[in-house]
Amino acid sequence: MNRTYQIAAVVVTYNRKDCLVQCMKALAAQTYLPATIIIVDNASTDGTMEALHDNGFNVKDHERIRCGKTEIMYERLEQNMGGAGGFYHGIKTGYEMNLYDAFWVMDDDGLPHRDSLKHMVGYLDHYDYISPLCLAAENHAMLAFDHKGVPLASDYIAKFAVDGVVHHDAFPFNGVMYSRTFVEKVGLPRKEFFIWGDEANYHRRGIVQGFEPVVIVDAIHYHPLNRAEYYDMNMLGKNRKIxxxxxLLRLYCMHRNAAANALMDFPCKAAKNLLLRYLVYSKYYLSIEKSFKHWRVFNNAFFAGLFGLFEGHKKYLKQ
Structure with missing residues (x-):
């Protein structure tokens, strides 16, 4: 590393004050401190600000305060904008301040190892899209999210890492760092996605703009093990995991955003993938789960994604 970088950490939170406090403690203990921590609070109702105060983080809404050698900005939104809206707001806020070289983004339930940022900034001389190795908080031998069908971290490193770097891979929005150049060329996350698929969208847009994602295996980020449930079903002669x-909120956002993301492919590939997705999930909801209610939500979400309609999730916000 040839210089000192100014890093803005962006943490999005919603009604998980205990997780947020632990995340803030991990950020404050970094051996390479971020210049600023931007907390985006999605209109939490669980006493988030009070919990921060009780733990020595004396934040004030929409003000910059000094905490040791790091500055903290607490941005409470007027309404819950989801993870996508939170990352949009946090990165936008930091970018428009024109003070930072890169943006280090994470959810409130992520815990960066104390040396995580130190290991990552060393690669900003060469890369604009840098990811830590994301391990399961419950079992550090496992990846928090299976990548390329490899659940164990040791197997992932042995199979894909070259000199401590896994090329063309990332754990988006889980302790990932985007350079200012990346944000300038790619833009901001799509806030209208609300949840689920926004990280995949940002990842793909970065690749389209020519940015290579890399995983730095010495930079560790802990995250709860992937909680998604899967079902294996046979469709058109192949075993498919859905x-x-x-x-209903997650179901709607997942299918709407997946359909919108599929449109990023070339037309023939997009049409094939969309048709297959529609058939696979229709078969599951109607023939296996036998839930017309879930199929109707899926159907509405699927076509909303195709036609770029991003308001439908709001009817499920209180369910």
């Missing part, structure tokens, strides 16, 4: 959820 994602399940009982939350």
């Amino acid at each position: 994602i399940l959820t009982n939350s």
